[in-house]
Amino acid sequence: MEILTLPALLHRNAERYGDTRVAIREKEYGIWQPVTWRGYYENVRDLALGLHCLGFKPGDKLAYAGDNRPEGLYSELAAQSLGGTIVGIYPDSNLDQVEYVLNHSDAVFAVAGDQEQADKVLDIKEKCPLVQKVIVDNPKGMRRYDDPILLYFRDVQKEGRKLFEKEPRLFEAMWRKITPDDVGMINYTSGTTGVPKGSMITQKNMYSVAKAQDDVDAAEETFEYVSFLPFPWIGEQEFGVYWSLYKAFTVNFPEKVETVRENIREIGPHIMLAPPRIWERMCSDIQVKIQDAAWIKRVAYKAFLPVGYRMSEFKLKKKTPPFQWKLLYGLGHLFLFRALNNYLGLARLKHVYTGGAPLGPEIFEMFQALGVNIKQAYGMTEQTAASIIHRTDDIRLDTVGQPLPGIEFKVSDTGELLSRGPTIFKGYYKNPEATAEALKDGWFHSGDAALIEDDGHIIIIDRMSDVMKLADGSKFSPQLIENKLRFSPYILDAVVIGQERPFITAMIAIDMPNVGKWAENNQIPYTTFTDISQKEETYDLIAREVAKTNESLPKVAKIRKFVLLYKELDADDDELTRTRKVRRKFVAERYKNLIDALYGDKEELNVEADIRYQDGTGFRMKTVVRVKQVEPID
Numbered sequence: 001m002e003i004l005t006l007p008a009l010l011h012r013n014a015e016r017y018g019d020t021r022v023a024i025r026e027k028e029y030g031i032w033q034p035v036t037w038r039g040y041y042e043n044v045r046d047l048a049l050g051l052h053c054l055g056f057k058p059g060d061k062l063a064y065a066g067d068n069r070p071e072g073l074y075s076e077l078a079a080q081s082l083g084g085t086i087v088g089i090y091p092d093s094n095l096d097q098v099e100y101v102l103n104h105s106d107a108v109f110a111v112a113g114d115q116e117q118a119d120k121v122l123d124i125k126e127k128c129p130l131v132q133k134v135i136v137d138n139p140k141g142m143r144r145y146d147d148p149i150l151l152y153f154r155d156v157q158k159e160g161r162k163l164f165e166k167e168p169r170l171f172e173a174m175w176r177k178i179t180p181d182d183v184g185m186i187n188y189t190s191g192t193t194g195v196p197k198g199s200m201i202t203q204k205n206m207y208s209v210a211k212a213q214d215d216v217d218a219a220e221e222t223f224e225y226v227s228f229l230p231f232p233w234i235g236e237q238e239f240g241v242y243w244s245l246y247k248a249f250t251v252n253f254p255e256k257v258e259t260v261r262e263n264i265r266e267i268g269p270h271i272m273l274a275p276p277r278i279w280e281r282m283c284s285d286i287q288v289k290i291q292d293a294a295w296i297k298r299v300a301y302k303a304f305l306p307v308g309y310r311m312s313e314f315k316l317k318k319k320t321p322p323f324q325w326k327l328l329y330g331l332g333h334l335f336l337f338r339a340l341n342n343y344l345g346l347a348r349l350k351h352v353y354t355g356g357a358p359l360g361p362e363i364f365e366m367f368q369a370l371g372v373n374i375k376q377a378y379g380m381t382e383q384t385a386a387s388i389i390h391r392t393d394d395i396r397l398d399t400v401g402q403p404l405p406g407i408e409f410k411v412s413d414t415g416e417l418l419s420r421g422p423t424i425f426k427g428y429y430k431n432p433e434a435t436a437e438a439l440k441d442g443w444f445h446s447g448d449a450a451l452i453e454d455d456g457h458i459i460i461i462d463r464m465s466d467v468m469k470l471a472d473g474s475k476f477s478p479q480l481i482e483n484k485l486r487f488s489p490y491i492l493d494a495v496v497i498g499q500e501r502p503f504i505t506a507m508i509a510i511d512m513p514n515v516g517k518w519a520e521n522n523q524i525p526y527t528t529f530t531d532i533s534q535k536e537e538t539y540d541l542i543a544r545e546v547a548k549t550n551e552s553l554p555k556v557a558k559i560r561k562f563v564l565l566y567k568e569l570d571a572d573d574d575e576l577t578r579t580r581k582v583r584r585k586f587v588a589e590r591y592k593n594l595i596d597a598l599y600g601d602k603e604e605l606n607v608e609a610d611i612r613y614q615d616g617t618g619f620r621m622k623t624v625v626r627v628k629q630v631e632p633i634d
Helices: 006-017 037-054 070-081 095-105 115-123 153-166 170-175 203-216 234-247 257-267 276-291 295-316 323-344 361-369 432-438 478-485 512-521 529-533 536-551 584-590 592-598
Strands: 022-028 031-036 061-065 085-089 107-112 133-136 150-152 183-188 198-202 224-226 250-253 271-274 351-354 374-380 385-389 408-411 416-420 443-452 458-463 491-497 504-510 559-564 604-612 618-626
Touching: 006 037, 006 070, 006 170, 006 203, 006 234, 022 037, 022 070, 022 257, 031 037, 037 070, 037 153, 037 170, 061 070, 061 095, 061 115, 070 085, 070 107, 070 170, 070 183, 085 095, 095 107, 095 115, 107 115, 115 133, 133 153, 150 153, 153 170, 183 203, 183 234, 198 203, 198 234, 203 234, 203 385, 224 234, 224 257, 224 271, 234 250, 234 271, 234 374, 234 385, 257 323, 271 276, 276 295, 276 361, 276 512, 295 323, 295 361, 361 374, 361 478, 408 443, 432 443, 458 478, 478 491, 478 504, 478 536, 491 584, 504 529, 504 536, 504 592, 512 529, 512 536, 536 559, 559 592, 559 618, 584 592
Parallel strands: 022 250, 061 085, 061 107, 085 183, 107 133, 133 150, 224 250, 271 351, 351 374, 504 559
Antiparallel strands: 022 031, 183 198, 374 385, 408 416, 416 443, 443 458, 491 504, 604 618
8 A cells, every 4th residue: 555644654764674774963062973763763752642632632733933953844744644733934034924823723733943033933932822832943042941731752752751651642643534634734835925825735735745856856765865855845844854755865954054065075875856946055165266376277167177078068969979078078077076065965866956046057057067967956845846847868958857747737828838737736724716827627827938858858948927028028037137146156146127218237245255365365455245235446346246147048038228236135134035036025115216227327326235134133334336337348
């Protein structure tokens, strides 16, 4: 009989592997701490029975807010084993966002990863009347807390073990009642166009996407995966939870956010999923670090990277490379590519993906040149993550790949991509109007403009609401231009403007570490982000980068003017979603004065900038923002 629920998969793995295989590994105090499949199951069992003692019932919601840790997995599987639902809250969410998710989801319990997350819930507990208990995983710094709503993770598990000793068959009886149609997660959309909606993901959805993914790219039990993307993101759910349970490979948790890159190098994962932001950062790091490398490394980089690009071209065009190119690439692997991939922790990768947003072709090509066979994975929360991916030997930079097995796609008369299949969500929680709009005649309406090629490859043009049109009627995709701009190591973010305008402009946020290093190398003094961003030398630097981008764009899509933002775009300022997607309408309203200047005659604009530090403190300062005309480069 086919196993179709996550708790049943966990039980199967515990029975099959017991203490012979590692299911989870977490780095604490500099040491990797393993948990076997039996230990995984027992931790979930003890927490579930502890929640049962507290009154958690089928249909109840358990919220989890914290960094990626084993306790996040235990919380999710425990809630589902009791017939309940897990609700993810991004750990960097502000109070308003936490309050919204807790109240909208009707969460009765919340698991807080640490003091910071617990403080958020305690600060708003009067506004969240349904929340009965806050269960804290890491109680460090909370010794003097005496709020009656607080409990500690280990204490809840302790009560669960006591109940297990009294009723050893109770837990299994509970999870065996779970059906494939039960909602196991309410996953909130990124909210780029408004208030986030709670997508109801069923056990069938979870199982189906894991099976379909494995049918295309089979994983092995010996594979390693590093879980560092937030649990509330549906992509991390697919890879770090559903797929890992389906194929029983090991999930590793970094010691802390700051050590992710180091921990990836230590583990050497076989499977990796990262959004474009991560790949862009790696690419920028390579370009910047090579400038400071020893002369022989710079020579190797300049000599062999073009060889990598040439071999990548042969592969993408499905041509057999001549012997001399194979020989040169072998030398390149020996002297450059192997060392770079080891440095990045990518040497053992078998399946590597980018998802969450389109990855610029320049980034794609660079990693392919390094021998990292990166593939695009396209999907949405409502599709339970990936629904389209590139095949290992069939990668096209202009597409997002082909549908996963069992998922059907078509393009509507208006050009919108529609899909149906076992991975499509059940609907939006407490929002029948939005559900009816998204699910029509059995098809999910994605809101993406797309084309389906004869060979089954799918081209995503952009969000239908984001495709822009110039005053002369010419259409362009702002996302495509923004992705190309972010290939520059000096550009962190870009927002392209042009809807009903005579030409295209951009607001650009510099990459502070890389621009700062450039300034130091060129003996340009600066103090703050605001200061360096508005220097004439910085404008000249970015103007050259924009001009390079323009060379690869059609005439209608070239950028004519730009301004440098005096601060980074920030999710805490509602300029970005928690998955770092730009809220275009909000940004357009907030920076209306800059946009007006881009299309006016002014070359400078006085603005008042709100500068905020990570601890929440800040100040307001006045600065001058320049409008820069982009000149073509030779």
